[in-house]
Amino acid sequence: MDAAATGDPRADRLPRERARAVGRAAALLLDVFNPAAMVVTEPASVLDERYLEEIRGAATALSHVREDPERIVTPHAGPAVLPEAAATTLLSRVFRDPFSMS
Template sequence: MVHAAAAGDRYADGLLRERASAVGRAGALFLDVLDPDLVVVTEHAGLLDSEFLEEIRGAAVGVCHVCGDPERIVSPLAGTAALPVAAGTIVLNPLFRGPLATIEREAGG
């Protein structure tokens, strides 16, 4: 869909903008409740095209009560690999927390 929008498909672009706006409004609720310093958004269109990230930011700031700074809403540094990287960190967390204990446990000791 992102590629179709990039190729000029107005319908695909409209759908992606509508979705980005919904993600932004949901992010605003998150900001209002928890007021974090930073919100990392992994919405796929926003990862591939910065215009959609701007749409997310605009929608969030437009309805948020505590966030006047759209720069608090960012894409992950991992880009489109964000979700696989996040999944990998969950799996590797025990190893990174206690490498020696993990090695001993796997060795049967």
């Protein structure tokens, strides 16, 4: 990501291609579930808005039900989303019943 951020076109190509692949998958999910919002956690899109735009572009180009790319968003946690999501599953027992833990 650092090389892509400095403008290296070779380093930029991989996250762009990956973002378009995520966008294609997002289009399928949009067509099946038609959610009000879709949160994507693809690492490059969390770090750089350009890759989120690639995801949105691919998704809206291929989706049959969605023409509003703004509904595809990144999480508010930013780059910490994956560790936070992992911690949530580990702590789910505590969240379910905090007083049963002894």
